[in-house]
Amino acid sequence: MDKRESMWEYYLRKGMSRRSFLKGCVALTSIMGLSTDMVSKVVEAAEKKPLPVVVWIHGHECTGCDESFIRSGAPLASDLVLNEIALEYDHLLSAACGAPFEAHLEETIQKYKGQYILAVEGAVCTKDNGVYCMSGGHTFTHLLKHAASNALAIIAYGSCAAYGGIQAAKPNPTGSSGIGSFVGRSPIINVPGCPPIPEVMTGVIMHLALFNKVPSLDHDGRPKQFYGNRxxxxxxxxxxxxxxxxxxxxxxxxxxxxxxxxxxxxxxxxxxxxxxxxxxxxxxxxxxxxxxxxxxxxxxxxxxEDPLTARMPDYGPFGNVDKIGAVAAAVTAVGVMAHGAMSIVQKNQRDKIEAKKHGEQVNK
Amino acid sequence: MKEVTRKIYYLFSPWLRIFHWIMVVCILTLFVTGLLITNPWFIFAVDPTYSGMMVDNIRNIHFLAAYIFSASFILRIYGFIVNPGDRLFSHVWKGYFYRNVVDVMLHYMFLKHEHASYLRNPLARCSYTFLYVLVFIEMLTGFAIYYMTNINGIGGILFGWVIPLLGGEYMAHLIHHYVAWGILLFAFGHVYMVIRAEFMEGESEVSSMFAGSKILAHEPRDAGHLDGTLK
CATH class of the missing domain: 4.10.480.10 (Cytochrome-c3 hydrogenase, C-terminal domain)
Known part of the structure; x- marks a missing residue:
C-alpha cells in the first residue's frame, strides 16, 4: 500500500487493454465537462498520477446522496470506487466496521496527511456540543474537524453538507448547518442537490483526482461546469x-x-x-x-420555501404579494382622496380668514 | 383687477426633465411587464410555433426598459453636475432642514393652515431619496437575477455577490417584487402631492417638470439656494 498505483497501472495489473483504458479516459473527460482537446491531459494524468485517497464521511443526512452516487452510469460507481480512487473509509460503502475500522481511519489520516480528499455528506449539527449526530463514539463535529484539518480538499456532497439541508429547516432543533462555515478552511467544493446528479458527484471527484486541482468554482463554491446554468x-x-x-x-x-x-x-x-x-x-x-x-x-x-407548488405572487411569507400590493394601492388611493378633500376644506377656511383680514384692512 | 407680479425661478435642467419622463415611462413599463412575468395570467397560445413568443417578448421589453432606465441615470448625474437646481438631495446635515420638515408635516396633518413656500419642499426631497433607494434595490436585485446566466461576464462579477447575500435567488425575486409595489405606492402619493401643490398652493410643481422653471408670486423660503446666497 506504500506505493500507490495510477489508474493505468491498475488497468495493467487487471490485464485490461490499452484501448479500454483510453476509452475510459475519453468518457471521463466528457463527464467532467471538459472539452475533447483535454483528452491527452486526462490520459497523461491517469497514467502517472497515483489513485487519490478518499475518506468519505457522513453527518446529519439520509444517505440519499449515496443512493444517487451508486447509480452513476459514466463512470460506473463501482469502477470509480474500485479502480479510479482509493476509497479508504466510507461509513456506508465499507464492509468493515467497529474498532478496527475506526483505527484504519486514523491510520489513513496520519499516513496521507494533506494528500487525501475528504468527501462529506450531511450537515454538521452543532447544538448541545453536537450530541445529535455521533460516529464511532465521537460527535460528528469532532470527526469532521479532525478529518478536514488534514485534508487536501473537501467536497461537500448534497444540499445538507453545502447548506444544511432538511434538518436545518425551521425551527432547526439540532442547530444544523452546512460544513463550510464550521470547517472554516478551503478549498471546499459545494456539490448541492438533494441528491446531486450521480454523474456530477463522480465528475467532481474525478476532476480533483486527475488534476489535483479544484475545478473552477462560482461565487457559491459550486463547480461552474455543472452549476453554471439555470x-x-x-x-x-x-x-x-x-x-x-x-x-x-x-x-x-x-x-x-x-x-x-x-x-x-x-x-x-x-x-x-x-x-x-x-x-x-x-x-x-x-x-x-x-x-x-x-x-x-x-x-x-x-x-x-414552501409551498413548493406555488410561485409568486401566491408564494411568499405574507401571502399573495399582488393582492397585498393591490390592497395597499387601494388604501393609498382612498387616503389620497380623503386628504385631498380635507385639503380643499382647509383651503376654503384659509381663504375665508384671509379674505376677512383683507376686508378689515380695506375698512381701516 | 388686482395685479400680481411673478418671478421666474429656473430650477430643473432639460437633463433632469428628460430623465424624469424616461423614468415615468420605464417604471410603468417595468411594473406592468413585471407583473405579467410573475404571473402570466392567461394562456397566450396553443402552439409554440405560432405563439409570437409572448412571454419571451414581455421579458425582453422588461429588460430593455430596465437598461434604458439605468442608462438614463447618466442624464440625471450630468444635470446634477452642471445645474445647481438639480441638486435635490435633502440637506439632512443642516438644522433648518428639520425645522422645515416639521413645518410642512404639520400642514399636511391639518394642524396648521399653511406651510412656508419652498422651491424644493423638504418632505418631497426626503421621498425622492427614498425612491432612489427603492430603485437602487430594484437594480441590484434585478441585475443580479438577470446576469446569473453568465457569472463569468462583467455583469456577473458586478452583481454576483447580491444573491448569496440575500440567501438565495428566490429571495431576490421576492424582494424585487415587493419593492416594485413600493415604487408604485410612491408614485400614487407623488402624483397627488404635486397636483395638490400646483393647484392649491400655487407652487408650479407640475409645470416646472415640463418647463424647468417655477413662476411664483411669492418669495420661497429657500430661494437663496439657487444663487448661493443661502447656504
Missing amino acids: IHDTCYRRPFFDAGMFAEHFDDAGAKAGWCLYKLGCRGPETYNSCGNLRWFQGMSYPIQSGAPCIGCSSAHFWD
Missing part, C-alpha cells in the same frame, strides 16, 4: 414558457400535453444544476420531464 435555461419545456403556454393544474390538458410548469411552482428559473442537460440516470429523465415542477433542491433554503 435549469430554466436548459429545460426542454422552455419553448412553452416563452410562448406563454402553462399547465395551470396538475391534471389539466396543459399538464398532459407537457407544457411549462412555471405556474405550478417550478423553481427552475432560480435553480442552478445540470438536470436540464445531463438529466438523471444516463439521460433517462429529470423531475420536470416526469411532470413534476422543480423544487430547487440544489438551492440554499429550498426546504423553507
Whole structure:
C-alpha cells in the first residue's frame, strides 16, 4: 500500500487493454465537462498520477446522496470506487466496521496527511456540543474537524453538507448547518442537490483526482461546469414558457400535453444544476420531464420555501404579494382622496380668514 | 383687477426633465411587464410555433426598459453636475432642514393652515431619496437575477455577490417584487402631492417638470439656494 498505483497501472495489473483504458479516459473527460482537446491531459494524468485517497464521511443526512452516487452510469460507481480512487473509509460503502475500522481511519489520516480528499455528506449539527449526530463514539463535529484539518480538499456532497439541508429547516432543533462555515478552511467544493446528479458527484471527484486541482468554482463554491446554468435555461419545456403556454393544474390538458410548469411552482428559473442537460440516470429523465415542477433542491433554503407548488405572487411569507400590493394601492388611493378633500376644506377656511383680514384692512 | 407680479425661478435642467419622463415611462413599463412575468395570467397560445413568443417578448421589453432606465441615470448625474437646481438631495446635515420638515408635516396633518413656500419642499426631497433607494434595490436585485446566466461576464462579477447575500435567488425575486409595489405606492402619493401643490398652493410643481422653471408670486423660503446666497 506504500506505493500507490495510477489508474493505468491498475488497468495493467487487471490485464485490461490499452484501448479500454483510453476509452475510459475519453468518457471521463466528457463527464467532467471538459472539452475533447483535454483528452491527452486526462490520459497523461491517469497514467502517472497515483489513485487519490478518499475518506468519505457522513453527518446529519439520509444517505440519499449515496443512493444517487451508486447509480452513476459514466463512470460506473463501482469502477470509480474500485479502480479510479482509493476509497479508504466510507461509513456506508465499507464492509468493515467497529474498532478496527475506526483505527484504519486514523491510520489513513496520519499516513496521507494533506494528500487525501475528504468527501462529506450531511450537515454538521452543532447544538448541545453536537450530541445529535455521533460516529464511532465521537460527535460528528469532532470527526469532521479532525478529518478536514488534514485534508487536501473537501467536497461537500448534497444540499445538507453545502447548506444544511432538511434538518436545518425551521425551527432547526439540532442547530444544523452546512460544513463550510464550521470547517472554516478551503478549498471546499459545494456539490448541492438533494441528491446531486450521480454523474456530477463522480465528475467532481474525478476532476480533483486527475488534476489535483479544484475545478473552477462560482461565487457559491459550486463547480461552474455543472452549476453554471439555470435549469430554466436548459429545460426542454422552455419553448412553452416563452410562448406563454402553462399547465395551470396538475391534471389539466396543459399538464398532459407537457407544457411549462412555471405556474405550478417550478423553481427552475432560480435553480442552478445540470438536470436540464445531463438529466438523471444516463439521460433517462429529470423531475420536470416526469411532470413534476422543480423544487430547487440544489438551492440554499429550498426546504423553507414552501409551498413548493406555488410561485409568486401566491408564494411568499405574507401571502399573495399582488393582492397585498393591490390592497395597499387601494388604501393609498382612498387616503389620497380623503386628504385631498380635507385639503380643499382647509383651503376654503384659509381663504375665508384671509379674505376677512383683507376686508378689515380695506375698512381701516 | 388686482395685479400680481411673478418671478421666474429656473430650477430643473432639460437633463433632469428628460430623465424624469424616461423614468415615468420605464417604471410603468417595468411594473406592468413585471407583473405579467410573475404571473402570466392567461394562456397566450396553443402552439409554440405560432405563439409570437409572448412571454419571451414581455421579458425582453422588461429588460430593455430596465437598461434604458439605468442608462438614463447618466442624464440625471450630468444635470446634477452642471445645474445647481438639480441638486435635490435633502440637506439632512443642516438644522433648518428639520425645522422645515416639521413645518410642512404639520400642514399636511391639518394642524396648521399653511406651510412656508419652498422651491424644493423638504418632505418631497426626503421621498425622492427614498425612491432612489427603492430603485437602487430594484437594480441590484434585478441585475443580479438577470446576469446569473453568465457569472463569468462583467455583469456577473458586478452583481454576483447580491444573491448569496440575500440567501438565495428566490429571495431576490421576492424582494424585487415587493419593492416594485413600493415604487408604485410612491408614485400614487407623488402624483397627488404635486397636483395638490400646483393647484392649491400655487407652487408650479407640475409645470416646472415640463418647463424647468417655477413662476411664483411669492418669495420661497429657500430661494437663496439657487444663487448661493443661502447656504
